[in-house]
Amino acid sequence: MKGTYIVGVDIGGTAIKFALIKENGYILKKWETPTARKDNGSYIPEQIAHSVEEKLSEFDLNEEQILGMGAGAPGYVDVKNGIVYEAINLGWENFYLKQKLEEHLNIDTYVLNDANLAALGENWLGAGRDSNDLIAVTLGTGVGGGIIVNGEIINGVNGTGGEIGHITSTPNEGPRCNCGRLGCIETYASATGITRQALQALEKQVSTSLANIHKEKGRLSSKDVFKEAAKGDQTSQMIIDYTADLLGKMLADLAVSVNPSKIIIGGGVSKAGEQLLQPIRKSFQSYALGRIADVCQIVEAELDNDAGVAGAAYYVKQRKQ
Amino acid sequence: MKGTYIVGVDIGGTAIKFALIKENGYILKKWETPTARKDNGSYIPEQIAHSVEEKLSEFDLNEEQILGMGAGAPGYVDVKNGIVYEAINLGWENFYLKQKLEEHLNIDTYVLNDANLAALGENWLGAGRDSNDLIAVTLGTGVGGGIIVNGEIINGVNGTGGEIGHITSTPNEGPRCNCGRLGCIETYASATGITRQALQALEKQVSTSLANIHKEKGRLSSKDVFKEAAKGDQTSQMIIDYTADLLGKMLADLAVSVNPSKIIIGGGVSKAGEQLLQPIRKSFQSYALGRIADVCQIVEAELDNDAGVAGAAYYVKQRKQ
Numbered sequence: 001m002k003g004t005y006i007v008g009v010d011i012g013g014t015a016i017k018f019a020l021i022k023e024n025g026y027i028l029k030k031w032e033t034p035t036a037r038k039d040n041g042s043y044i045p046e047q048i049a050h051s052v053e054e055k056l057s058e059f060d061l062n063e064e065q066i067l068g069m070g071a072g073a074p075g076y077v078d079v080k081n082g083i084v085y086e087a088i089n090l091g092w093e094n095f096y097l098k099q100k101l102e103e104h105l106n107i108d109t110y111v112l113n114d115a116n117l118a119a120l121g122e123n124w125l126g127a128g129r130d131s132n133d134l135i136a137v138t139l140g141t142g143v144g145g146g147i148i149v150n151g152e153i154i155n156g157v158n159g160t161g162g163e164i165g166h167i168t169s170t171p172n173e174g175p176r177c178n179c180g181r182l183g184c185i186e187t188y189a190s191a192t193g194i195t196r197q198a199l200q201a202l203e204k205q206v207s208t209s210l211a212n213i214h215k216e217k218g219r220l221s222s223k224d225v226f227k228e229a230a231k232g233d234q235t236s237q238m239i240i241d242y243t244a245d246l247l248g249k250m251l252a253d254l255a256v257s258v259n260p261s262k263i264i265i266g267g268g269v270s271k272a273g274e275q276l277l278q279p280i281r282k283s284f285q286s287y288a289l290g291r292i293a294d295v296c297q298i299v300e301a302e303l304d305n306d307a308g309v310a311g312a313a314y315y316v317k318q319r320k321q
Numbered sequence: 322m323k324g325t326y327i328v329g330v331d332i333g334g335t336a337i338k339f340a341l342i343k344e345n346g347y348i349l350k351k352w353e354t355p356t357a358r359k360d361n362g363s364y365i366p367e368q369i370a371h372s373v374e375e376k377l378s379e380f381d382l383n384e385e386q387i388l389g390m391g392a393g394a395p396g397y398v399d400v401k402n403g404i405v406y407e408a409i410n411l412g413w414e415n416f417y418l419k420q421k422l423e424e425h426l427n428i429d430t431y432v433l434n435d436a437n438l439a440a441l442g443e444n445w446l447g448a449g450r451d452s453n454d455l456i457a458v459t460l461g462t463g464v465g466g467g468i469i470v471n472g473e474i475i476n477g478v479n480g481t482g483g484e485i486g487h488i489t490s491t492p493n494e495g496p497r498c499n500c501g502r503l504g505c506i507e508t509y510a511s512a513t514g515i516t517r518q519a520l521q522a523l524e525k526q527v528s529t530s531l532a533n534i535h536k537e538k539g540r541l542s543s544k545d546v547f548k549e550a551a552k553g554d555q556t557s558q559m560i561i562d563y564t565a566d567l568l569g570k571m572l573a574d575l576a577v578s579v580n581p582s583k584i585i586i587g588g589g590v591s592k593a594g595e596q597l598l599q600p601i602r603k604s605f606q607s608y609a610l611g612r613i614a615d616v617c618q619i620v621e622a623e624l625d626n627d628a629g630v631a632g633a634a635y636y637v638k639q640r641k642q
Contacts, residue, residue: 156580160612167574253488259477
């Protein structure tokens with residue numbers, strides 16, 4: 001194989017995703033492997049190294065042809081030194097990931113927060129192409145985010161940049177968040193948050209259709225809420241409208257600071273597409289300064305599960321130029 | 322005169338401030354001149370050029386010794402092209418400031434928003450020294466702001482970055498802002514906003530001491546509120562606490578995105594010092610993620626009226642390195 005490649009790695013609690021990507025963005029190969037979680041994730045660096053070596057030899061590439069490796073970790077990262085301060089899902093604390101990976105592989109390695117890299121991935125190959133200033137929001141089990149300004153990720157001073165799930169939507173009231181405080185946007189706009197709102201509606205016995213699903217399946221999901229709203233269930237629609245209103249306001253406040261050209265909504269909940277995006281746009285318009293809203297598009301993410309590895313590779317490309 | 326100097330200019334509605342600053346931050350000379358506002362500010366570029374030429378000759382400097390000139394304008398700026406989209410106080414609309422200045426002076430010129438440059442000035446020579454990530458808030462007639470991330474100002478995609486005065490504190494309620502929307506932080510935390518709260522308290526006849534001042538002087542100011550609170554007036558203290566609570570929440574939400582090491586509070590209202598900063602810190606602590614609050618100091622601005630010219634010079638220095 002000729003040419004120069006970059007390795008992108010996205011370390012999750014369940015699986016580690018990899019990609020071999022050319023500098024121009026062409027993805028040569030994607031693969032993944034289950035995360036070795038034993039002994040507080042201490043085998044993960046070795047596991048990554050082996051998997052990369054294997055794939056390089058499969059493609060007849062040597063380490064000199066690799067410009068660098070980017071790795072996303074699900075936690076707070078000291079980007080300068082490549083240390084993961086804390087990644088609860090993996091059992092890491094002050095984990096010297098860069099150093100450990102470089103002991104096994106002769107490849108320059110960069111470590112960042114996974115959500116921040118996902119934003120950068122969308123910026124390179126996805127919905128954020130041609131944007132220098134964007135906000136990416138991931139509505140999954142939690143609410144994550146990544147912010148790009150002047151073409152660069154905001155990592156922050158102790159790796160906590162872009163943690164927008166913990167922006168307070170309802171000060172001093174509302175559900176308690178995992179972070180210990182009340183009313184974080186995550187407690188409303190995550191899949192879990194939407195489900196919680198649906199279960200709360202059941203308690204109030206306001207929706208027959210959600211109650212029927214709950215009775216049938218023994219559980220409710222955020223998908224059910226979107227499905228029932230599409231069928232005309234008022235309660236489900238009210239949950240979506242309320243959630244979108246909070247999201248639109250949060251994004252407007254953030255956009256007033258960042259003045260981005262794109263806001264990219266990704267994660268499982270974003271699969272609802274326009275059913276979610278339209279009310280978010282409406283709310284955003286009403287809360288954002290005119291000049292901010294005029295230039296800012298709110299769009300769905302494009303890369304799905306590839307955003308992390310793409311962003312990891314792009315970060316390397318940015319450093320090596 | 323030997324050495325290389327930078328010219329910093331801060332164009333206000335009343336006066337234009339200038340400084341001749343050495344690359345190391347040493348301020349050789351500061352001066353100012355009343356703003357030539359006639360004919361929609363069309364003489365301002367000429368005025369600036371003459372004033373700079375005069376000063377250079379006074380200090381026996383020639384244009385070749387000037388690394389560049391930075392100019393802050395009170396409006397939205399197209400930084401790339403040096404065009405002021407709009408500066409209402411000066412009467413400018415799509416005003417080609419960079420081009421006009423460079424027609425008069427043989428000096429490379431950069432144009433930015435004044436509040437953003439003030440943040441950069443504090444970053445260079447003031448309370449933000451040694452910080453790469455900071456938020457600066459100016460509590461004056463309005464609420465302005467500037468955000469620095471990875472050592473660079475956030476100008477945004479159409480020059481509206483850092484307009485944090487228009488973050489919504491009370492969604493869909495509260496006083497109407499100049500921007501047309503309801504409940505912007507500016508309508509509470511500016512000098513005008515604090516005075517408005519005091520006048521509202523008078524209507525409710527809850528504070529004898531504020532009422533007495535109003536009767537005596539025929540008016541009330543934000544300073545009176547701080548003065549009476551210090552003397553024990555409960556209503557004045559409640560106004561300060563409420564304002565600080567809104568500011569602390571706004572800053573916490575913003576800090577969760579930016580993860581800064583410093584938040585710098587400047588402008589006339591900030592002269593209240595610890596009387597204002599302490600309740601802001603308390604509120605910030607309660608709304609910010611622990612990791613965010615742990616590393617973020619909230620401090621008073623140091624440069625006062627020099628922040629703008631210092632930031633203008635520093636921006637030139639950053640570009641020319």
